[in-house]
Every structure is written in C-alpha cells, then in structure tokens.
Amino acid sequence: SQTIHQWPATLVQPVGSPLSLECTVEGTSNPNLYWYRQAAGRGLQLLFYSVGIGQISSEVPQNLSASRPQDRQFILSSKKLLLSDSGFYLCAWSVGRTHGENTIYFGEGSWLTVV
Amino acid sequence: DQQVKQNSPSLSVQEGRISILNCDYTNSMFDYFLWYKKYPAEGPTFLISISSIKDKNEDGRFTVFLNKSAKHLSLHIVPSQPGDSAVYFCAASGGTSYGKLTFGQGTILTVHP
Numbered sequence: 001s002q003t004i005h006q007w008p009a010t011l012v013q014p015v016g017s018p019l020s021l022e023c024t025v026e027g028t029s030n031p032n033l034y035w036y037r038q039a040a041g042r043g044l045q046l047l048f049y050s051v052g053i054g055q056i057s058s059e060v061p062q063n064l065s066a067s068r069p070q071d072r073q074f075i076l077s078s079k080k081l082l083l084s085d086s087g088f089y090l091c092a093w094s095v096g097r098t099h100g101e102n103t104i105y106f107g108e109g110s111w112l113t114v115v
Numbered sequence: 116d117q118q119v120k121q122n123s124p125s126l127s128v129q130e131g132r133i134s135i136l137n138c139d140y141t142n143s144m145f146d147y148f149l150w151y152k153k154y155p156a157e158g159p160t161f162l163i164s165i166s167s168i169k170d171k172n173e174d175g176r177f178t179v180f181l182n183k184s185a186k187h188l189s190l191h192i193v194p195s196q197p198g199d200s201a202v203y204f205c206a207a208s209g210g211t212s213y214g215k216l217t218f219g220q221g222t223i224l225t226v227h228p
Contacts, residue, residue, distance in 0.1 A: 044218040
C-alpha cells in the first residue's frame with residue numbers, strides 16, 4: 001500500500017531564517033506531488049504541484065519554492081522566512097495522471113511558526 | 116474567486132441524527148468531487164467522492180449527493196457519531212487539471228453525545 005510521510009511535524013523558526021520541509025511517498029511510481037498550506041481559520045491553498053522529477057508548477061506567488069530531486073521526494077524551501085509564512089503545510093500525492101478522477105492523499109502535516 | 120464554497124462555517128448535531136454538509140461550486144468544468152475529514156493538527160483524510168456522471172454515491176454511513184444543474188453537492192452522515200466531530204472540506208477537480216483540487220473553506224461539525 002502507498003504511504004506518505006513528511007517532516008518535521010513542528011518547527012519554530014525566526015524571521016529571515018531558511019526553511020526545508022521534506023516529503024516522501026512509498027508504494028507508487030511517478031506520482032503527482034503537491035504542497036498545500038492551511039493558514040489559520042482558512043481553507044487549503046495549493047502552493048506547488050509536480051508531475052515529474054524537476055517539473056514544478058507554482059500556483060501562487062510567494063516567498064517559497066519547491067523541488068523534486070527524486071521521483072517520490074518533494075521538498076518545500078525558503079531562503080528567508082516571513083511572519084506570513086506561518087501555517088500548516090501539507091504534502092500530498094495522487095496517481096500520476098493529468099485528468100480524470102484523481103483522489104489526492106495527504107501527509108500528516110507540518111506546523112510552521114515564524115517568530 | 117472562490118470556485119468552491121462551503122457557506123456554513125459550523126454545524127452542530129445530536130448523536131444519532133443526520134448531519135448534512137453543503138458545498139456549492141461555480142466552475143462548470145469540475146467533474147469530480149470529493150469530501151475530506153480533518154482533525155486538528157492532522158492531514159485531511161479522504162472520505163468519499165463522486166463523478167459528475169452520477170448523482171449519488173454511498174459508503175456506509177456517508178452519502179454524497181450531486182446536483183449538477185444547481186452546482187451543489189452535499190454530504191450526509193447517518194447516524195452521526197461523536198467521533199465524526201471534525202472539519203469537513205469539499206473539493207473539486209476537472210479538465211486537464213493534473214489532479215489539482217480546489218477546496219472549500221471547510222465546515223466544523225460538532226456531534227454532541
């Protein structure tokens with residue numbers, strides 16, 4: 001069966017410091033990978049998605065970047081964090097297809113507090 | 116532009132009764148709809164989905180209804196249990212969207228014993 005794991009689960013970072021959140025998926029090949037964010041009291045916002053190694057699409061302009069160095073690894077980064085980057089970050093995967101019925105499965109989430 | 120809307124921020128229901136969560140969408144290209152359940156500080160868990168070629172899908176206590184003409188879907192939970200208390204998100208996708216989902220804002224369901 002497929003599993004998704006992201007880490008760290010919780011982190012507190014000072015403004016201006018770098019960020020790296022990692023996510024790996026097991027039990028599937030060539031998945032679509034996603035980074036979502038849930039800000040306090042708000043819904044889920046898609047930040048990045050990837051359909052293959054090195055292929056990253058950004059959904060909203062922001063202070064963050066994503067990379068996919070391996071088929072089942074997805075990394076969310078920032079060079080200098082802002083207070084507004086605080087939130088709950090979720091990595092997710094789906095079967096690698098471009099259309100049709102495609103269910104997304106989420107990781108456990110990472111709480112980021114920028115102080 | 117909020118393409119998927121859950122207009123009720125919260126819903127309170129007695130144990131054993133029916134919970135009805137509602138969701139509206141505006142994009143006529145959406146053809147696949149999902150419901151997720153989320154506990155605090157956890158990732159959302161997939162509950163149930165429905166394709167636009169159907170108007171109803173049932174899985175145990177959970178039933179999703181789709182009204183394409185009204186661009187409306189609903190999730191029915193019968194009977195409701197205290198463990199169902201969580202935030203429920205509806206989501207939609209369509210066309211060549213690479214599986215990307217557009218989410219509603221979520222509805223907090225509280226089931227009282």
